[in-house]
Amino acid sequence: MTPVTGLPPWAALLTSVLVLLGAGLALTGSLGLLRFNSFYERVHAPTLATTLGAGCVLIASMVFFSALQTRPVVHEILIAIFLTLTTPVALMLLVRAALFRDRIEGQAYDEVKARALSADKRALLPHHRAIRPAPIDLPGGHHPGDGHEHDPR
Amino acid sequence: MRRWLLFPLLSACLLAMWLLLNQTVAVGHLLLGAALALCIPWTMRAVQPSKSRLRRPGTIIRLFFIVLGDIIRSNAAVAWIILSPGQRGRTSNFVNIPLELRNPYGLAVLACIITATPGTLWVGFDSATGVVTVHILDLIDENAWLDIIKGRYERLLLEIFE
Numbered sequence: 498m499t500p501v502t503g504l505p506p507w508a509a510l511l512t513s514v515l516v517l518l519g520a521g522l523a524l525t526g527s528l529g530l531l532r533f534n535s536f537y538e539r540v541h542a543p544t545l546a547t548t549l550g551a552g553c554v555l556i557a558s559m560v561f562f563s564a565l566q567t568r569p570v571v572h573e574i575l576i577a578i579f580l581t582l583t584t585p586v587a588l589m590l591l592v593r594a595a596l597f598r599d600r601i602e603g604q605a606y607d608e609v610k611a612r613a614l615s616a617d618k619r620a621l622l623p624h625h626r627a628i629r630p631a632p633i634d635l636p637g638g639h640h641p642g643d644g645h646e647h648d649p650r
Numbered sequence: 651m652r653r654w655l656l657f658p659l660l661s662a663c664l665l666a667m668w669l670l671l672n673q674t675v676a677v678g679h680l681l682l683g684a685a686l687a688l689c690i691p692w693t694m695r696a697v698q699p700s701k702s703r704l705r706r707p708g709t710i711i712r713l714f715f716i717v718l719g720d721i722i723r724s725n726a727a728v729a730w731i732i733l734s735p736g737q738r739g740r741t742s743n744f745v746n747i748p749l750e751l752r753n754p755y756g757l758a759v760l761a762c763i764i765t766a767t768p769g770t771l772w773v774g775f776d777s778a779t780g781v782v783t784v785h786i787l788d789l790i791d792e793n794a795w796l797d798i799i800k801g802r803y804e805r806l807l808l809e810i811f812e
Contacts, residue, residue, distance in 0.1 A: 528733070535742075542728070545725055545732075548721050548725060574670065596774070
């Protein structure tokens with residue numbers, strides 16, 4: 498590792514604290530993927546890394562390069578913007594795929610795990626002859642993860 | 651002006667992105683960025699986005715800081731849930747919340763806010779009834795979440811988009 502010359506101590510300290518915090522949050526998010534029991538719970542975990550985790554690392558990068566080059570370096574903002582725009586879309590796609598599978602398997606095993614929305618079914622199952630229409634509304638209070646695992650792989 | 655500048659906000663964002671990426675405000679890059687900002691929005695015409703206007707920039711800034719604060723707080727909360735030993739006693743479940751917001755852009759922003767915040771997850775929206783399904787990681791009080799999403803986010807989004 499090459500020592501960074503010309504970096505004021507306050508910037509070095511701030512950068513290292515922020516990088517450690519961000520990396521810690523990303524690690525915690527990854528641990529959550531291991532610890533949570535159902536697919537819907539696991540989807541919550543990686544958002545730690547993509548929001549505050551990435552935010553800390555990006556602010557650290559801004560502080561580091563601004564102090565090193567003695568001029569404001571702020572183009573990391575673009576990474577933050579695109580992360581906040583794209584991650585939720587990917588997560589929502591995953592959740593809807595899981596919901597779709599839950600409904601189909603709920604037909605077969607008679608244990609649907611999610612509250613079905615009738616509009617979704619119209620959109621998702623229009624021409625699928627193998628699948629009978631799912632029950633319109635399910636009683637609340639059931640836990641989507643219990644017993645029936647969903648693995649995104 | 652209107653004929654050439656199809657989507658003024660998109661053009662402004664593209665120009666800002668170009669200048670940020672190149673880390674300069676030199677005249678050459680300003681001109682090149684302006685040319686790109688004028689040309690690229692033309693491809694958006696093929697998508698035919700519905701017209702919408704953003705109102706109240708002050709409310710947008712307020713919403714930004716509210717969401718930022720909520721994201722930081724829920725990061726801490728979810729990190730605590732993950733790191734604390736023993737997962738029993740915590741219930742995660744779906745909550746149905748009726749919304750008044752109908753503007754597609756407003757709903758998209760709300761979906762991004764809810765999904766980007768750790769602990770809450772946008773599952774689906776029924777456009778016929780206006781009911782949104784949200785998955786909550788640590789569900790204690792359904793009404794508390796109803797208040798947060800309706801009172802905190804939807805109210806501001808209604809001000810901005812409708």
